[in-house]
Amino acid sequence: MTVSNLYPTGPLRALDAAHHLHPFSDMKALNAEGSRIIVRAKGCFLEDSDGNRILDGMAGLWCVNIGHGRPEIAEAVQAQMAELAYYNTFFKTTHPPAIRLAELLAELSPPQFKHVFFTGSGSESNDTVLRLVRTYWAKLGKPDKKVIIARRNAYHGSTVAGASLGGMGPMHAQGGLPIPGIHHIAQPYWFDEGGELSPEEFGLVAARELEVAIEQLGEGNVAAFIAEPIQGAGGVIIPPSTYWPEVARICKEREILLVADEVICGFGRTGRWFGSEFVGIEPDLMPVAKGLSSGYLPIGGVLVGEKVASLMVAGEFGDFNHGYTYSGHPVACAAAIANLRIIRDEGLVERVANDIGPYLQKKWLALGDHPLVGEARMVGLIGALELVPAKPERRRFPDPGKVGTICRDFSFANGLVMRAVKDTMIISPPLVLNHEEADELVRLTEKTLDDTYAALK
Numbered sequence: 001m002t003v004s005n006l007y008p009t010g011p012l013r014a015l016d017a018a019h020h021l022h023p024f025s026d027m028k029a030l031n032a033e034g035s036r037i038i039v040r041a042k043g044c045f046l047e048d049s050d051g052n053r054i055l056d057g058m059a060g061l062w063c064v065n066i067g068h069g070r071p072e073i074a075e076a077v078q079a080q081m082a083e084l085a086y087y088n089t090f091f092k093t094t095h096p097p098a099i100r101l102a103e104l105l106a107e108l109s110p111p112q113f114k115h116v117f118f119t120g121s122g123s124e125s126n127d128t129v130l131r132l133v134r135t136y137w138a139k140l141g142k143p144d145k146k147v148i149i150a151r152r153n154a155y156h157g158s159t160v161a162g163a164s165l166g167g168m169g170p171m172h173a174q175g176g177l178p179i180p181g182i183h184h185i186a187q188p189y190w191f192d193e194g195g196e197l198s199p200e201e202f203g204l205v206a207a208r209e210l211e212v213a214i215e216q217l218g219e220g221n222v223a224a225f226i227a228e229p230i231q232g233a234g235g236v237i238i239p240p241s242t243y244w245p246e247v248a249r250i251c252k253e254r255e256i257l258l259v260a261d262e263v264i265c266g267f268g269r270t271g272r273w274f275g276s277e278f279v280g281i282e283p284d285l286m287p288v289a290k291g292l293s294s295g296y297l298p299i300g301g302v303l304v305g306e307k308v309a310s311l312m313v314a315g316e317f318g319d320f321n322h323g324y325t326y327s328g329h330p331v332a333c334a335a336a337i338a339n340l341r342i343i344r345d346e347g348l349v350e351r352v353a354n355d356i357g358p359y360l361q362k363k364w365l366a367l368g369d370h371p372l373v374g375e376a377r378m379v380g381l382i383g384a385l386e387l388v389p390a391k392p393e394r395r396r397f398p399d400p401g402k403v404g405t406i407c408r409d410f411s412f413a414n415g416l417v418m419r420a421v422k423d424t425m426i427i428s429p430p431l432v433l434n435h436e437e438a439d440e441l442v443r444l445t446e447k448t449l450d451d452t453y454a455a456l457k
């Protein structure tokens with residue numbers, strides 16, 4: 001790739017520092033270093049303003065499932081822009097892209113899902129979940145069923161409701177969160193919290209916290225349990241095999257709704273269309289976003305199972321007083337339709353299950369032999385490496401996050417986007433990754449681990 005003088009790094013960085021406030025960033029620290037400016041991308045590779053070619057090991061922010069730069073999406077978007085760039089879905093109106101996308105989602109999702117409520121993002125989807133589940137119980141004559149049980153270290157977005165449902169301490173610390181009516185229980189993070197228990201024993205213990213919480217709060221006060229099938233932002237936490245079956249049992253025996261946050265796991269990431277299918281649960285609601293359009297345009301939604309949707313279509317909700325200007329935005333819907341057709345017609349989900357998934361997993365798990373790696377884990381195309389000072393002990397470095405940041409910086413310098421969650425290195429590459437790119441990803445990760453290990457000596 002060539003260096004383009006259309007994008008002079010220095011002046012652009014100065015303008016960025018002068019005017020742009022970045023999400024999840026300490027602006028002073030960021031501007032001291034300067035932002036990395038990504039100018040174009042194709043397939044699994046990014047190019048920055050200095051002409052560096054970088055393997056996108058995170059598919060953007062876990063979203064570019066079909067890879068970057070697919071002309072089919074640009075064409076679909078252009079055609080829809082020309083036909084109908086915007087109209088809303090409020091007040092008894094709709095348009096073909098929203099209708100077609102809703103139909104396609106009903107076709108691709110598990111049988112209990114025939115309806116979707118569109119949003120603009122994953123966070124908005126989770127705000128919608130909160131309003132839906134509380135309204136559902138109120139309409140059934142149980143207005144006290146309001147509490148939503150969620151998990152510590154979960155990520156459900158950055159709006160007030162999303163961040164409250166999430167279990168991230170630093171997010172709660174800003175803005176007086178969580179809002180009332182959210183209760184957090186344990187996460188199934190065996191590596192950090194499993195102690196002397198086996199993963200299977202720990203999976204049961206973590207799941208049973210749900211049962212204890214329902215008892216303590218009173219079943220008559222609990223509306224729903226929300227969780228990511230595999231926690232993404234928390235550090236790609238793949239629950240022990242015993243966890244989800246036990247949660248499913250508890251939800252079945254209790255009168256509460258089960259919400260699977262599919263914002264990351266949805267649309268092929270685990271080798272199934274939805275993470276719920278991968279972990280074998282049948283949720284009542286599934287918030288989605290990210291892979292729905294592979295990030296080409298912002299769009300999200302809540303797939304609403306028959307239990308809740310049947311009440312809505314029967315008129316029991318009356319008006320559901322909720323919605324967004326961009327709920328079912330026609331151009332975003334057109335992008336999502338083109339994206340889902342690519343995932344379906346190119347068999348990307350099956351590829352993750354049977355080809356590139358197992359291929360990368362084998363090599364990724366072998367990184368567990370590196371002296372810095374206490375555990376390597378991966379399912380589908382989502383994985384993590386736990387960095388530790390003294391394996392095989394599951395003990396953390398004294399200053400959590402320091403080594404992870406060093407490792408992430410080496411990773412960037414070596415031409416690979418890997419993310420650090422404290423000292424857990426995570427990847428979630430595009431589903432179109434080929435074997436050669438998988439080899440490169442593993443080679444760059446190995447070099448990054450070696451560089452980090454050497455720097456710690």
Ligand code: PLP
Nearest residue numbers: 121122123155156157263264289
């Ligand atoms: N839910 C999960 C599981 C996520 O990982 C995210 C974003 O990373 C969200 C919700 C929020 O989505 P958005 O950033 O589109 O609002």
